[in-house]
Amino acid sequence: MATEISRTVLFHFLFSGLTFTFLVTFAVSFDPYFLHSCANNIGNYTANSAYERDLNTIFKQITSITKLNYGFYSKKVGEVNAMALCRADVKLDVCTGCLNETISRVKLDCPNSKEAIGWSADCTLRYSNTNLSEKLEINPQTCLYNTGSTADEYFELRLGELLSDLRNKAAAGGALLKYAAGNSSLRASERLYALVQCTPDLSEGDCNHCLDKAATDGIRRCCLKQRGCRVLSPSCNLRFETYPFVEAGAEFPPPPSPSGDRQKEEEEPNKSKRTPVVVASLSVIFGVAVVSISGFLIWKRRNNQDTEYREIQLLDLVEGRIDM
Template identity: 45%
Template sequence: MGSSILTLLFSVFLINVSFAADPYFQFDCANNGNFSANSTYGTNLDSLFSQLTSDEVFNYGFYNISIGESTDQVNAIGLCRADKKEDTCRRCLNDTISELQQRCPNYKEAIGWSEFCTLHYSSQAIYGVMETDPFKILVSGNVSDVNAFNQALSSLLSNLSSRAAAEGALRKYAANSTMGLDVFTRIYALVQCTPDLSQSECSDCLATAIGRIGSFSIARTGCRILQPSCNLRYETSPFFEAVDDIPQPSSPPPPSTEGNGNNTTRTIIISVVASIVGVLLLVLCIWIFLRRRKPKETIEIADKEEVIKAESLQYDFATVRAATNNFSDENKLGQGGFGAVYKVMNVMNSERVLTLNVDVLILFCIH
């Protein structure tokens, strides 16, 4: 009898030690159905746990796995705190799996929050779905000057939420500290969303978490808000480490030209020919334009008689004025290259054409 009691007490002690491995561990067994131990769903869940902990790709501490089909499909999301290395992350996920297997046996959906990681599995799709329930809150300490503390905390969390939400698809995390109650007190805080959320979804999730601080943990120097899609924590002592920057994507390689040699040559030929044709068309248009320009106004000679050279005949001004009837418009024939052109009579007993220049009056005779 005594031996049985000792065995029972020792078993209870081992269970408590196991459950207390992480003093911050929290869980929720969702009322979303159950499965039998030997069912396909149970087999798929075991395979999922095995794959989650043996996955060679660290992926910055975020895991999204689905195994099975239809009603037997199991979906899981694992998220490690961004300031933790790969070995700490895997150890945390392993411990969380063990805790959930003991706390929520045969549940189709459960979520566990450890200090450094979160694990959520379900028979329903959970990737890309923002969830703020169920939630857990852990608090510690008391604040002397509530207003000053809350004002500094609110500003810090607002800034961190904006930064985390604006991060990319690999990680949505931000951490920092600010002056707290006085020059000797600082507030340290971090916020994190699962990277599958959009910027607005992450902002909404963290806004809900921040709102719960005021509802459940007023005047506390430490608090953790744990939700399926995001979490936050603040303390008056340091608790997070520096985070390595996520490397930027490398420049994309130049497009492959394998198998495209003929296409490249054809493209070059077409471009050259098009350029030459364009130049030729431009030259042709200019030539047509110049051909169609209106020539200078000239005097047609009906009888095509020979024009006497300008220097062969010259007259004084009085003779020209008399011959043109005092430069009458009736005798004006038009405008030539040297000036106005007039028809004159009675000059050398023949009809004449006079071109008047400002400086010289030259008479052209038509025979």
Template identity: 55%
Template sequence: MITVFKRILFLIFSFPVLTYLVTLTFAVDPFFQSRCVEDTGNYTANSAYERNLNSLFNEISSTTKLNYGFFHSKFGEVNAIALCRGDVKLNDCTSCLNGTVSEMKQRCHRYKEAIGWSEFCMLRYSSRNISKRLEISPGACLLNTRSAVAGNPEEILRVLQVLLDYLRRVAAARGALLKYATGNSSLGAQIWYALVQCTPDLSEQDCNDCLEAVTEGIRSCCFGQMGCRVLRPSCNLRFESAKFFDAAPAVPPPQSPQSTKEEDKQKKSVRIPLGASLSATLGLALFSACGFFIWRRRNIQEDNENSQEVQLLDLVQGSILDEHSSENFNRENVSRSQEFPSIQLDILHVATNYFCNENKLGEGGFGPVYKGTLADGKEIAVKRLSRTSGQGLLEFKNEVMLIARLQHKNLVRLLGCCLEKNEQLLVYEFMPNRSLDVFLFDSSMAAQLSWLKRFNIIKEIARGIMYLYEDSRFKIIHRDLKVSNVLLDHEMNPKISDFCMARIFDGNQNQANTNRVVGTYGYMAPEYAMEGLFSIKSDVFSFGVLLLEIISGKRNNGFHLSEHGESLLTFAWKLWSKGQGMELIDQLLVQSCVAAGVLKCIHIGLLCVQEDPADRPRMTSVIVMLESETITLPRPAEPAFSVGRVVAEPTELTSNDRICSVNEVTISNLSPR
């Protein structure tokens, strides 16, 4: 009986101890890694080194002054550095460091130099100076072995290396407080997330060098893995197939100075008269009230400013479905929302050199456009939404909803967007030869456009327009076709750009009207300019104007101010009617052109600019005409009258006016995006 009673007592008293041990076992960070450095020797028990090391450990465990998660200090001969991950809050940072200190005391006892990595922090100490020094040894590599990699490991590695290279440059370029960056990139349906960080005491060059060395090592360390951590004393990286980081914490407010003698403060506080105490209280209340009203007013302003950004972010994520868009388009918008790439602002800052004027390509209703170069050398064009442009917000929505889902070799490609820190940015492929008007209307550059090149440009533009209305999943009317919206790649192949004014047609819809005319004069069909009626035949008219401009090397805009005193369209029709069509041709083409081909193109252009939309050919017919050498073309009627500058009255949108509207017709001779 006594034996049983003793056993019961033993179990009762040992239960808390067992519980503690079990808890301690499960509290160990599964990500923890340590390296004990033998080269620098050992310290003896109760030595000055051990006392100094313990003092440092105590300081780290009790500190509340981790500057952006970074700590460095020295006691006697012992130097220590502690670093928490850039997105970790102060309490979690302190907790992680406490656990790391405990682990290192056990694992590297008596070693003068050691380093330990937990999931959220790193701690190292040494008998030598380790501050502001680039060191990549010792190191560790941890693999995520929970699931097998899905996909081609080489393709995954390539995507990760590009992403990590971006993040390396971003982190290194940051200041002396925090060198940290996160981002993601997609390969098919799989999104890869990555994080890089350096100790902030490193120079920009040292941080670059450290992360570059670590990135180069992921092939041997992490190849074919769904997740991996590469750890070094001066830097580290991590990638996973699922998101594992949060946004970096905001900058902490500066702490008010405190007296070092707490007892003196308490004694002085007793001597403060009651009247002074009441005055201070009232003053504090008044100050707080003023502060509240200022804060509230600022928040209201910020709410108004951020409302657009919330809408845009929802749009990219697929939660805003424009009530005027077709149902099919809306379903597509939702189903593909996760495929639309988002690019970090820091990456675009580095790419454009913080949107410096030297990289500025031009400016439109949307806002300025900048050239950028990514870390892998790829050139991009970045449209930056002007904060003062309500028109720009509509353009942004339209471009995201339309061009992101259009795939054709003759349409400029949207690579992604960015919605961070009050910025709304669209990222496009960069067209090195800028826009067609730069060559066409410059006598020194027009010679580069031989007849064969011009004819190819005409055909490819026609194919791009046909795709919009005939071959894409949606019927799309561009509404602003013009030479400055035709960009040229390095081989002078054309790509149609600027879909801010485009419209989607539903089902069997072939025509719509608006009481707010948008576009560029000289290119607008008469029924659109005067009555607000638009259809695919409106784009056909614009194509006809564009075609005649390419052949003649002359602008339709302002042509009536020349010696001819009439529009380019009327002038071309009169020459063609008299059998003198070759007089319209750009004189630079006389030696290289084939007369029959030129006359056929003039004929097609005149068919496209006829006054009655029903008489204009469809784009499928236009392409057949351009490619056939035996087809007989109908005789064109006299072109529509010359359309001058038209400004719409600022009225409310009609129920038919969808997605995007701009207050007035524009004159646009801008450089390409």
């Protein structure tokens, strides 16, 4: 009896411990800096509808990516359009992990919404029943800010200069990547760090405009005189802090330059010109070999009729190898 009670107590203790561990892990795994916006005016989709199936198909494609692709993904399945943008300094496993988590959070916070957006620390996810590609969207705009504040006008001056420089660099990026990160010195040994990024499908002008609105209206409305802030919109985002936050050594390599593409195109024709020469040379060699073997076999057939069958088999084998 005592043994059974001990086993029951032990079972409940272990079960409670596992349950507590699961709940803690579940809570910790969620990004505490997650923000979302549900477009309630667009309408909802119904359970098990074609829209839900297409949306889940896109989610599966986005979360099973095997190539970082500069952190940007644009998908369309049926009526559903979706975009995902990872922060340009994170690696593939961080990117996919962030997108998995963001999808889970959006599903919870915007159930059955036909249009929604989720912002996490390392990625942004959007989906809609309207086209999203090459379309500038500044609103809805939101932010998270550092509780540390400053009334230093020099801080504001240096921040404005740094964000302006990074904005121009990011906007000038190509169709694969519109991103820039850097830092600037403040008083004494203190430095200011910042990152800006647009969805790369935007034009240079739209990216510049989006980041300008984030650096002016966004900061003014949300985090003026704060020592750190993240301003988030559907098409772009920025962040600044007084400590380094960009992943060292993880920044994307620059996209291929047009000159590199031209050089590759110039090399390709030369390669294609050489290929027929090599093939022709091999054909001549094999042709001579076949003719030689055939002549040898004919000679052997005339001189030794008993070995005719074996020699014909040998000829067939060589011809098979040539065809392969």
